[in-house]
Amino acid sequence: MSASLSVALTGNPNTGKSTIFNELTGARQKIGNWPGVTVDKKVGYVRHNDKDIMIVDLPGTYSINARSPEEKIVIDYLLTTHTDLVVDVVDSSNIERNLYLTLQLLEQGIPLIIDLNMQDEAEKRGIKIDVKKLEAYLGYPVLLTIARDGKSLKNMLNVFTSISMEGYGASPQLKAHIARVHEIEAEVQDEKERQARLIELRYEFIDSILQEAVEFSHVGTSTSEKIDKVLANGVLAIPAFLAIMYAVFQITFEWIGQPIADALDEFIAGDVTDAVSGALESMEVADWMQSLVLDGIVGGVGSVIVFVPLIFILFFCLSFLDGTGYMARVAFVMDPIMRRAGLTGKGVMPLMMGFGCGVPSIMGARALDSEKDRMLSIMAAPFLTCGAKLPIMALFAAMFFPDNAANVVFAMYVVGVVMAIVSTKLLSHTTFKDDNSTFLLELPPYRMPDMKTVLLETWDKGKGYLVKAGTIIFLGCVIIWFLGAFNGEGMVEDMSESFLASIGAAVGALFTFHGFGTWEAGAAAISGILAKESVVSTIGILYGLPDVSAEAEDAIETAEAMLQTGMGSAFTPLSALAFMVFSQLYTPCVTALGTIKKEAGSWKWMIFAAVYMFVLAWVVSLLVYQVGSLLGF
Amino acid sequence: MTLKDGKTGMVLRVDSIAESGLKERLMTMGLLPGTKISVLRSAPLGDPMAIGLRSYHLAIRRKDAANIQVSQV
Numbered sequence: 001m002s003a004s005l006s007v008a009l010t011g012n013p014n015t016g017k018s019t020i021f022n023e024l025t026g027a028r029q030k031i032g033n034w035p036g037v038t039v040d041k042k043v044g045y046v047r048h049n050d051k052d053i054m055i056v057d058l059p060g061t062y063s064i065n066a067r068s069p070e071e072k073i074v075i076d077y078l079l080t081t082h083t084d085l086v087v088d089v090v091d092s093s094n095i096e097r098n099l100y101l102t103l104q105l106l107e108q109g110i111p112l113i114i115d116l117n118m119q120d121e122a123e124k125r126g127i128k129i130d131v132k133k134l135e136a137y138l139g140y141p142v143l144l145t146i147a148r149d150g151k152s153l154k155n156m157l158n159v160f161t162s163i164s165m166e167g168y169g170a171s172p173q174l175k176a177h178i179a180r181v182h183e184i185e186a187e188v189q190d191e192k193e194r195q196a197r198l199i200e201l202r203y204e205f206i207d208s209i210l211q212e213a214v215e216f217s218h219v220g221t222s223t224s225e226k227i228d229k230v231l232a233n234g235v236l237a238i239p240a241f242l243a244i245m246y247a248v249f250q251i252t253f254e255w256i257g258q259p260i261a262d263a264l265d266e267f268i269a270g271d272v273t274d275a276v277s278g279a280l281e282s283m284e285v286a287d288w289m290q291s292l293v294l295d296g297i298v299g300g301v302g303s304v305i306v307f308v309p310l311i312f313i314l315f316f317c318l319s320f321l322d323g324t325g326y327m328a329r330v331a332f333v334m335d336p337i338m339r340r341a342g343l344t345g346k347g348v349m350p351l352m353m354g355f356g357c358g359v360p361s362i363m364g365a366r367a368l369d370s371e372k373d374r375m376l377s378i379m380a381a382p383f384l385t386c387g388a389k390l391p392i393m394a395l396f397a398a399m400f401f402p403d404n405a406a407n408v409v410f411a412m413y414v415v416g417v418v419m420a421i422v423s424t425k426l427l428s429h430t431t432f433k434d435d436n437s438t439f440l441l442e443l444p445p446y447r448m449p450d451m452k453t454v455l456l457e458t459w460d461k462g463k464g465y466l467v468k469a470g471t472i473i474f475l476g477c478v479i480i481w482f483l484g485a486f487n488g489e490g491m492v493e494d495m496s497e498s499f500l501a502s503i504g505a506a507v508g509a510l511f512t513f514h515g516f517g518t519w520e521a522g523a524a525a526i527s528g529i530l531a532k533e534s535v536v537s538t539i540g541i542l543y544g545l546p547d548v549s550a551e552a553e554d555a556i557e558t559a560e561a562m563l564q565t566g567m568g569s570a571f572t573p574l575s576a577l578a579f580m581v582f583s584q585l586y587t588p589c590v591t592a593l594g595t596i597k598k599e600a601g602s603w604k605w606m607i608f609a610a611v612y613m614f615v616l617a618w619v620v621s622l623l624v625y626q627v628g629s630l631l632g633f
Numbered sequence: 634m635t636l637k638d639g640k641t642g643m644v645l646r647v648d649s650i651a652e653s654g655l656k657e658r659l660m661t662m663g664l665l666p667g668t669k670i671s672v673l674r675s676a677p678l679g680d681p682m683a684i685g686l687r688s689y690h691l692a693i694r695r696k697d698a699a700n701i702q703v704s705q706v
Contacts, residue, residue: 063661096687097663125688192652199660216688225673232683233674332692336678345681438655438697440662443683443690 005053006082007160010074010105011089012098013060014444016117016147020089021057022453023153031460037069048157056083062097064104078110085160088112092122092129093445095214099206106138107178111165115143115156121445126217133213139171148450177205224445232329232443241333244326245352248317252356257313261306268302288491292481299537300477310387312462314356318349319457323449331441342424344368344439347377354384358592360461362599369439372432376424378600382588382613383420385413388532392583395536398559399567400576412584419585423616472590476530484541495542510618514582515575515625525582531589543567574633578625586617636698639672639682645703653700663687669706
């Protein structure tokens with residue numbers, strides 16, 4: 001779409017800027033990356049008064065000192081890209097600090113439309129802004145909005161299509177301020193002192209703006225304050241956090257997500273499989289082709305599609321919580337605990353997602369402040385028990401520890417968390433020791449999240465799974481199927497003569513001293529690198545029980561059936577435990593590896609993660625087996 | 634005293650900020666010599682602390698707060 005009007009949105013974080021962007025453009029958005037960095041580039045389109053408007057949502061920043069990738073993007077974009085209108089979204093209830101960015105932009109000679117957003121909140125907090133006076137004092141147009149109010153957004157679009165910035169320019173006061181900025185820049189040689197002087201000068205000017213155009217009247221304790229007295233205060237904060245997280249996991253894995261997933265599973269295993277096999281038969285397709293499509297593609301891709309509802313529900317809950325402002329409190333409350341593990345409070349949320357899936361968990365690390373924090377968080381996430389590892393644990397625990405299954409599964413979660421901490425400590429003392437981590441975090445007022453924003457975010461994060469199912473998993477299934485069905489001489493009847501068996505045997509040899517050096521275990525481990533979901537399904541196929549369900553609830557039934565197969569004698573309880581520990585810790589799946597490559601910015605880190613985690617898992621699992629044997633288990 | 638020793642409920646004025654990697658960011662966020670801040674609360678283990686300034690709230694670690702000289706108002 002060629003746009004006849006281009007608009008850039010800029011402003012501080014937590015100003016409702018993204019809500020404005022989402023409400024204005026809806027689903028007509030393109031989300032990509034700014035070149036060279038992992039910062040989302042959001043561009044949206046809207047048609048209004050016969051004009052096609054292109055809106056760019058620049059990253060939220062507190063300043064434009066180009067100290068962070070986000071700040072650099074904002075200032076580079078505004079100085080080098082022609083944009084018809086630049087809108088500075090200001091949180092009216094927090095106008096003092098918000099005006100800092102406004103002022104920096106005006107000093108750069110960027111003509112702004114100043115949008116005083118969150119009018120309703122400012123009023124509640126006793127802050128009254130005189131629009132006319134503010135306009136006169138700065139010389140630039142000022143707009144009032146409430147981001148979720150359709151009328152005020154329509155008015156905003158009307159302003160976009162009708163305004164001419166020609167008639168505006170710096171006021172005498174602003175000109176005088178800018179002149180003083182230039183004086184300081186010329187006078188003060190020392191960079192640090194110059195910055196300090198400039199910041200002081202800007203806040204002095206902001207004080208004069210406030211005196212001229214803003215009235216503060218004292219109001220009592222805000223609702224946010226009252227909520228924080230419970231959710232972010234003293235010892236009560238931790239049980240509150242655990243309760244909220246418990247609710248999120250219940251919603252995802254019990255109340256809403258799992259029932260949908262079960263229904264979908266039934267649909268794919270039943271109706272879809274029947275329909276496809278019927279169609280293939282009526283077309284008289286060759287047997288190998290039927291096997292490829294049914295066993296390989298429908299079975300394999302289906303096992304991933306089943307996870308999609310869980311992932312969407314989980315992301316929905318987390319986006320919702322993020323929209324309320326609670327996530328900032330989680331970071332605040334958990335910081336002391338996370339810091340002892342070598343991480344930062346801001347890393348809690350991304351890591352929590354790791355119990356659902358490592359991919360969003362690794363992606364979430366981009367919100368952290370320092371390179372060190374980001375890398376440590378990326379390297380810790382894959383150790384956690386993601387949704388796809390859970391079936392492995394559930395199956396093995398039910399088979400070999402029938403009396404203690406739940407405890408053994410729980411112990412595997414603990415193994416994951418402990419290894420994440422140990423590994424973080426290890427890496428922060430060896431590989432990523434330089435950077436000094438800091439923690440400075442705005443605690444925005446609690447707000448009712450904007451549903452459109454929550455849904456768009458959920459879709460944006462969750463659609464990665466659909467893409468994954470359609471690409472990597474699809475390919476992986478075809479490859480595994482091929483390796484399992486062929487050898488050098490052609491198609492095989494017995495899988496133990498296939499390529500997969502030969503490769504599995506080679507890999508299995510690595511685990512001779514782990515108690516599970518069989519080709520079946522080796523093949524399962526390889527398929528787990530494609531997707532952890534495949535470990536259980538591969539084992540099922542190899543031991544001749546193709547209908548192994550990935551559902552945790554069915555594990556006991558499945559376990560009883562599995563014990564009757566060769567698997568019952570292939571593992572002892574101790575070697576099963578060693579296999580579980582290995583599965584918990586070893587090389588993440590290819591999707592996670594691809595995400596590490598993207599987020600850490602190099603192949604080097606991806607290969608490092610793959611090898612490092614494999615070695616760590618190999619060693620820990622060996623210790624489990626050997627120490628266990630010595631102790632006589 | 635420094636902000637590190639701030640107790641919940643105290644209202645303080647910033648006297649000076651020692652040089653550190655965080656100084657410029659703190660100042661950009663509106664924490665300057667002369668700024669009035671109130672200590673709101675602490676996280677469960679006493680650290681970090683939440684402070685209020687210029688009509689918004691900010692979380693800061695006590696280690697970093699030790700760089701901020703304050704006096705009680």
